[in-house]
Amino acid sequence: MTAEPKRASEWTIHGERVIDDTRRAVLSIADVELPDGVRFEQYVLRIPGAAMVIVVDDEQRVLMMWRHRFILDRWVWELPGGYLDPAEEPMACAAREVEEETGWRPRSMEKLVSYQPMVGTIDQDNVVYLARGADFTGADPDINEAERIAWIPLDEVQRHIDDGTIVGAGSVAGLLAVLLLNATGKL
Structure with a gap:
């Protein structure tokens, strides 16, 4: 099975590090790159449904x-x-x-x-x-x-x-x- 090709406007995730992991939330910082090459860190919060x-x-x-x-x-x-x-x-x-x-x-x-x-x-x-x-x-x-x-x-x-x-x-x-x-x- 081959992966779907990357779309021109899709962001690239270079990594994600967890800052805090609790019963009700995981806070991390993702290292992302925009299609134009700009790279930055983005906070990500993952919460149970x-x-x-x-x-x-x-x-x-x-x-x-x-x-x-x-x-x-x-x-x-x-x-x-x-x-x-x-x-x-x-x-x-x-x-x-x-x-x-x-x-x-x-x-x-x-x-x-x-x-x-x-x-x-x-x-x-x-x-x-x-x-x-x-x-x-x-x-x-x-x-x-x-x-x-x-x-x-x-x-x-x-x-x-x-x-x-x-x-x-x-x-x-x-x-x-x-x-x-x-x-x-x-x-």
């Missing part, structure tokens, strides 16, 4: 968590979700995270969208699922995850994105996909 869920109920509301993100020092609405455990299937992770973080168990789930959050620096597979309905388990949500859990009307989602109270890449990407489904009558 993550999965999240957009739970939509019969009243066209989305299950969301109000939480503080210390890196941004802001309070934001986010979808429930989290990192995949080793060898865990993304759909199983997504369902588990919804229940742990919100006290709701999603019903039927289907893959909605997958994405990479920042392809120039970060390698992290993310999957967003759509769940149609959920059942309350009676369990209290994890206090470490969110200050409160709420059902946000779907017709208010765009306003929250516009005003910056929904900013996370997964939440924005997934919710925009749901808004498109809704606009085309496929939700």
Whole structure:
């Protein structure tokens, strides 16, 4: 089997050295060369995959968590979700995270969208699922995850994105996909 020929615009990687390797991230510096011969070092962050869920109920509301993100020092609405455990299937992770973080168990789930959050620096597979309905388990949500859990009307989602109270890449990407489904009558 022969390798595919290099394309004219493809970067050359001369090496990569690990700076820090933890359970949740590997930070390295790659020695790269551009097609025009310019060579430089680029930080690379490799993170385990993550999965999240957009739970939509019969009243066209989305299950969301109000939480503080210390890196941004802001309070934001986010979808429930989290990192995949080793060898865990993304759909199983997504369902588990919804229940742990919100006290709701999603019903039927289907893959909605997958994405990479920042392809120039970060390698992290993310999957967003759509769940149609959920059942309350009676369990209290994890206090470490969110200050409160709420059902946000779907017709208010765009306003929250516009005003910056929904900013996370997964939440924005997934919710925009749901808004498109809704606009085309496929939700």
